Amino acid sequence: MAVLDWSTSHETHTGMIILASSSPRRKELLQQIGVPFLVKVADVDETPMANERPYDYVLRLALAKATKVAADSDLPVLAADTTVVLNDRILGKPESEQHWREMLQAMSGQEQQVMTGIALVHPEGVEALVVTTYVRFRELPDSMIDAYIATGEGQDKAGGYGIQGMGAVLIRGIEGSYSNVVGLPLTEVSQLLQSAGLPFWVKT
Ligand SMILES: Cc1cn([C@H]2C[C@H](O)[C@@H](COP(=O)(O)OP(=O)(O)OP(=O)(O)O)O2)c(=O)[nH]c1=O
Numbered sequence: 531m532a533v534l535d536w537s538t539s540h541e542t543h544t545g546m547i548i549l550a551s552s553s554p555r556r557k558e559l560l561q562q563i564g565v566p567f568l569v570k571v572a573d574v575d576e577t578p579m580a581n582e583r584p585y586d587y588v589l590r591l592a593l594a595k596a597t598k599v600a601a602d603s604d605l606p607v608l609a610a611d612t613t614v615v616l617n618d619r620i621l622g623k624p625e626s627e628q629h630w631r632e633m634l635q636a637m638s639g640q641e642q643q644v645m646t647g648i649a650l651v652h653p654e655g656v657e658a659l660v661v662t663t664y665v666r667f668r669e670l671p672d673s674m675i676d677a678y679i680a681t682g683e684g685q686d687k688a689g690g691y692g693i694q695g696m697g698a699v700l701i702r703g704i705e706g707s708y709s710n711v712v713g714l715p716l717t718e719v720s721q722l723l724q725s726a727g728l729p730f731w732v733k734t
Pocket residue numbers: 550551552553555556571572576610611612613614644686687688689691692693694697711712713
């Protein structure tokens with residue numbers, strides 16, 4: 531398969547979609563499975579609604595991002611939203627160093643869920659779903675939390691860590707999709723594209 535930087539290519543191409551995301555991780559993941567795409571960023575308020583369940587929250591935001599970008603686009607639009615869920619509570623991106631430390635302390639030795647909502651808006655309709663991965667953290671001594679915060683790595687990420695980076699050492703194990711934790715569940719994305727009739731290299 532030829533390697534092209536689809537995300538910066540502006541030539542029209544069969545199967546081209548728009549990725550409605552500012553996330554470099556999502557861009558890399560979509561490139562990884564050979565989907566041709568352009569990037570358009572969806573500016574959406576990510577504040578949870580009062581008493582909103584995490585599942586409903588990630589689904590709502592994925593749909594909001596996809597439909598916002600689709601309003602000005604002719605191509606199919608894919609969007610996603612990832613959050614970390616601990617005891618049914620949404621842990622978003624750290625708002626301060628204190629908040630970040632508290633999140634890591636709360637996740638120490640615990641199992642959390644990482645939920646990603648994905649939405650695809652295409653000429654035939656709108657499809658959306660949520661994928662959940664279970665992530666178990668090791669016990670984190672305060673010295674390790676301090677050292678991880680000092681790396682700055684998890685600051686822009688849900689839950690304040692990145693499994694794909696140094697954050698890998700915080701984790702005892704996962705059950706479910708790895709790419710889902712990084713921000714885009716690739717198996718489900720491929721299934722969504724196929725069910726919408728979009729050309730994809732996996733033939734079933
Ligand atoms: C838990 C975890 C999250 N993340 C990332 C995935 C998402 O990019 C981010 C969660 O924030 P999101 O709001 O889902 O995404 P975003 O703000 O980065 O991008 P956009 O809304 O424009 O699509 O956290 C990791 O990269 N690694 C991890 O281990």
